[in-house]
Amino acid sequence: MASSLGKEKSGITVSKNSDFSEWYTQVVLKAKLADYAPVKGLIVLRPDGYSIWESLRSTFDKKFAKNGIRNGFLPILIPESLLGKEEKHFAGFNPEVFWVTHSGTNEIGDRLALRPTSETLAYTMYSKWIQSWRDLPLKINFWNTALRAEIKATKPFLRTSEFLWQEGHTVHSTQEEAEKEVMKILDIYKKTVEDELAIPVVTGKKSEKEKFVGAVYTTTMESIMPDGKALQMGTSHFLGQNFSKPFEVKFADKDNVEHFAWQTSWGVSWRLIGAMIMVHGDDKGLVLPPKVAPMQVVIVPIYKNDEGKEIVLPKVDEIREKLESQDIRVHVDDREGMSPGYKFNDWELKGVPLRIEIGPKDIENKSVVIAKRHNLEKSSLGFSEIDKISEILDEIQKEMLKKAKEQASKNTINISDYSEFKSKIDEGGFLCTSWCGKLECEEKIKEETGAEIRVIPWDSENITQKCVYCKEQSKSVPIFARGY
C-alpha cells in the first residue's frame, strides 16, 4: 500500500500506451529535463536537459568543423525592412513573428523582429563580406535560439515559441557545389541522429507545398513517433539564388564577371530531444542512449551498517575510478537515508543507461549487479570484468537503435488504395503511397485525412503506378503522415 502510494507521487502515473501526451509531459518534468517558464510556450532547460543538448552540439561541432564550417553569432533583433526583403519568406513567417515596438518609452519606427530565422540578417552581412571568388565558399553556423509565436497548444521541446537550434548558412560560387553541401549536411544530420540518439530517420525531399519558404527545395529527415505521428527532425535547404539576388550576395569570378552566389541553409533544433524522449522512454520514465546521457553509469552502494559501509565503499571508489579513467561518465549515489529501491526507481525515472549495485553480498562473490535501463535486465558482472562496461554501453546504444528501427518499420506501411489510406491514417504511421505530383491532390488528401507529405524519399521516383487520389500516372512514392 505504502509503496504504491509512493510510486504515484514521484514516478510516472500514466502509461505510454494509454495516454501518450500526458506521459510525455510527465517524463519531461519528472526527469527534470525542463520546466515551464511563466510565459506561454516558453520552457526552461534544466541541467539534465541542457546537458543532452550540449552533447549533441559538441558532436555536430566536430562534424561541421571537419567540413570547413565555423561558428559565428548573430544578434536576435532584425529590422522589419530587412526581414521583408524576400517577399515569400516574409509572408511565410510574418504570422508568428514577435515584434519589438519600443525602446524604453520611445516607439521604434522600423520595428524589430525577434528572429524567426536569420537568413535575412546573415545575408545582409554576407553581401558585405563577399566580393571575390576567393571569398568562397563561406560556411558559417550559428548556435542560437529562434522565436516563432505558437498560438496552438505547445509541448516542451516539440512546439515552443522559442527554441534552441543551430542554423547554418553557406555561400558557394556554383550551383553544383551548393547542392552538394545541402546533401553533405543532411548526411551529417542523419548519421548523428542515428548514431547518437539511436533514432532512425527517413531522408528525402519536401514537396513544393511543404518546403521552406524562400528555398528552391528542401531536404528533410523525418521520424515516426510511437503514437504514429511524424516528426521533422531536421532540414537542409537549397536556396539557389533566391536570397543572393535581393540581398546582393555577389562575387567577381575568375573571369571578372559578377555573379550572384548560390546558397544553402540548414538546421536542427531541440526537437531532437523531444524525439529521443518519445522514441525510447517507457512507463518508468526516460531512457537515455548512452552516448548522450549526462550520466552513463550510476553506482548504488548498499550496506546495512558502518561495517558494511567500510567494506563496500572502497570497492565503489575503485570501480568509479576505473570507469572514469575510461572516460565513462559515472556517478556514485551515496545519499544516506534512502532505500536502494527508492534510488533504483529514481535513476530509472531519469533514464541513466546502466546501474551498478554493489553491497556486501557482491563483495563476497567478487562481482557486482548491473541493471540495464533500456530493457530492465539485471545480471551480474565479475570484478575482473569491469572493463567490459564500456562495451556494454556500446551494445545498449546499438540495441536501442535496433529496437527503434523495428518499431519504425512496424509503423511504415505501403498503401495503394485511397479508402485503405483513409482507414489506416487514424492508426497513424508512415503511409507510403504513390502520387502524381500535383498540388491539388496533395491538398485534397490533407483536407480529407489530415495527412501531409512528410518526405519524398530518395529513389522513390515511380511512374509505373497510379496516384492514390486522382488515379493518374504517379511521379513518386512519398511518405504521408499526420505530423507534430
Place this chain on the structure above:
RNA sequence: GGGGUUGUAGUCUAGCUUGGUAUGAUACUAGUCUGGGGGACUAGUGAUCGCAGGUUCAAAUCCUGCCAAUCCCA
C-alpha cells in the same frame, strides 16, 4: 480559428454549491531504528489559495478581467 476543463506548500490534494484566512498525503529538516525494488517511528518547517480588480463587516469560496496549463473540434 471555435469550444471545454483546470489553477490551493516543492508535488498531489480537501474545502468552493450554502463566504467566517485552509484538510490530508508526500517531499523537506532533525533524531533513532533501518537498508538487495519507492522503509518505520517521533518531532518540526513550509500556502498572503495563479495575478489584478469588484461585491461584502468578512472572499480560497461570489462577480469581472487577465495570465498560464490542458483537452476536443476545424
